[in-house]
Amino acid sequence: MTSRKAIRLGSAVAAAAIAVLPLAACGQDASAGSGGGKKVIGVSVADQKSLFYVAEVAGIKDEAKKQGYDVNVTSANNDSSAQIKQVNDLLTKQIGALIFTSQDSTAAAAGVRAANQAQVPVVAVDQRPESGQGKLATYIATDSVKAAHDMCTWMFKQIGGSGELAILHGVLGSTAETQRTQGCQNALKENPGIKLVAEETANWDETEAYKATQNILTAHPNVKAVFGESDAMALGAAKASKAAGKQIFSVGIDGFPTMFDAVASGLTQGTEAQQPYKMGKLAVDNAIALMNGKGGDIPQEQYQDTVLIDKATVGQNKVEDFYGPDAKSFK
Structure with a gap:
């Protein structure tokens, strides 16, 4: 016989909203974008406690800075409801693409659908919505x-x-x-x-x-x-x-x-x-290509190897x- 505890999702949406962390990768106002009219890349991650997500965001920020783009990063503090709100807030700021690491399948489906409706391409990292719950530009993850x-x-x-x-x-x-x-x-x-x-x-x-x-x-x-x-x-x-x-x-x-x-x-x-740092960098490369109308050859799935x-x-x-x-x- 086996037993499994039921998951308890946090309900402190207000507290989690405080954890929204807009970060401009180039040291500029994220809402303004970088020079030359380049749009900001929106980023939504489940948390900034997991070292995987910390490394992913580090890769995102480093690659965005290297390529001259700003990013607006939000962290949901492991709250699905808060993450859905954060994604919607990012979309109202007219981001050019969304790099999305969802808290769970509920946040994944709702966030991707919202981005689809706003015609913002979604680069999913690590987590993805259930089949039929929204369209991704690409999915980057470990197998x-x-x-x-x-x-x-x-x-x-x-x-x-x-x-x-x-x-x-x-x-x-x-x-x-x-x-x-x-x-x-x-x-x-x-x-x-x-x-x-x-x-x-x-x-x-x-x-x-x-x-x-x-x-x-x-x-x-x-x-x-x-x-x-x-x-x-x-x-x-x-x-x-x-x-x-x-x-x-x-x-x-x-x-x-x-x-x-x-x-x-x-x-x-x-x-x-x-390889979360590499995944973050790859997500930015893909997001920039999509924002510039050059994402036609990006694979739908991009699995990265693990090492024992x-x-x-x-x-x-x-x-x-x-x-x-x-x-x-x-x-």
């Missing part, structure tokens, strides 16, 4: 099904092909959560010696993952491994097991700077490193290659 399948398959091999497994889920219904769950489930079908005994929702958050893992270890003391669908959750699981005096095999997906350190120290055992980071490879890879030149400051 999370493959990344999770590869991560879980590797983990199952490392623990000898048998034992009890727990999964910590991200925000339920988000693209990454759905795909990473599917990927690990595919790996489970291929490894009948692994028994999934517990599932908890920790919403990409380390603290929630710590508490969820405490509950899991109480109910299932023989759990051998935890798949955290993000590095933050894998770290929370590892710290909870250490506090309980237990040793579990804990892995994630992201490639956070903190996870590089954790793998090197042996606290966690592995991660699939994503474990004890053997962590010293051979630089976190800056994945999270940008300021990656170490994100710890």
Whole structure:
């Protein structure tokens, strides 16, 4: 038997609205655009707590500055209702394109539909709306099904092909959560010696993952491994097991700077490193092309590869290659 906590979406729209952060990449008033009549690129991200999103925005700002464009960045503080409002506010400012990383499928669908109605092209990063819920100019992301399948398959091999497994889920219904769950489930079908005994929702958050893992270890003391669908959750699981005096095999997906350190120290055992800084830069390139009527050859889907980071490879890879030149400051 498995159990899953229901997700609780935050309802503090007013508080989240305070977190709207308009940032001019070139040091100018974002509403005015840069010189020569260039339109501003609107950016809406789920939060600026996740290191993935921090690195994505860093890539966006750096590439926009390099190419002489301004960006207006908003952060929803993980509030779906607030993000929908923020997207609508961006659209009233006559942005030329929208780079959109949604909080969940509800925000994704509503935001993309609003942009479609305003005839503003949408470059989706990391999250996407359900099929039929709006038209994207392109979708830039990690192939999370493959990344999770590869991560879980590797983990199952490392623990000898048998034992009890727990999964910590991200925000339920988000693209990454759905795909990473599917990927690990595919790996489970291929490894009948692994028994999934517990599932908890920790919403990409380390603290929630710590508490969820405490509950899991109480109910299932023989759990051998935890798949955290993000590095933050894998770290929370590892710290909870250490506090309980237990040793579990804990892995994630992201490639956070903190996870590089954790793998090197042996606290966690592995991660699939994503490339959010590169995704942010690519999103700006695409947005500018679309704004200038040159986006006809942009692929509809642009999946970026992940890299396995474990004890053997962590010293051979630089976190800056994945999270940008300021990656170490994100710890």
